[in-house]
Amino acid sequence: xxxxxxxxxxxxxxxxxxxxxxxxxxxxxxxxxxxxxxxxxxxxxxxxxxxxxxxxxxxxxxxxxxxxxxxxxxxxxxxxxxxxxxxxxxxxxxxxxxxxxxxxxxxxxxxxxxxxxxxxxxxxx
Numbered sequence: 001x002x003x004x005x006x007x008x009x010x011x012x013x014x015x016x017x018x019x020x021x022x023x024x025x026x027x028x029x030x031x032x033x034x035x036x037x038x039x040x041x042x043x044x045x046x047x048x049x050x051x052x053x054x055x056x057x058x059x060x061x062x063x064x065x066x067x068x069x070x071x072x073x074x075x076x077x078x079x080x081x082x083x084x085x086x087x088x089x090x091x092x093x094x095x096x097x098x099x100x101x102x103x104x105x106x107x108x109x110x111x112x113x114x115x116x117x118x119x120x121x122x123x124x125x
Contacts, residue, residue, distance in 0.1 A: 010054025010106035011038055013115045017104070023048065030087055035079040037087060039104075047099040049084055051076075054106040069105045069120055081125040089114050 013026055023041035025039075030037040039050040053071055079102065088097060107117040 035083040
């Protein structure tokens with residue numbers, strides 16, 4: 001599976017997961033020259049920004065030590081912080097708006113066509 005198509009499928013899985021948790025999806029793939037926000041959701045008047053990292057995995061194989069969330073490193077976090085600021089400014093949100101940032105790791109099994117989602121909540125930017 002190609003990286004972009006894996007990412008698209010992972011984002012679809014993530015959106016389904018979030019809707020099941022009561023989130024409203026407000027925006028997807030919000031882009032500027034300096035970055036992208038994968039999913040913007042809302043729940044209980046709080047804006048939630050989600051970075052989605054997807055990987056194919058065999059769930060029965062516990063030897064896979066790669067954690068997709070490890071790809072959200074210092075440089076990526078700086079880009080995300082700038083994108084969050086840009087998004088809030090573009091949408092004319094006040095300085096008192098409450099928001100949170102999360103990382104969703106989507107593990108997809110190509111054989112069984114099943115996925116698991118690991119949610120790292122309220123990551124500090």
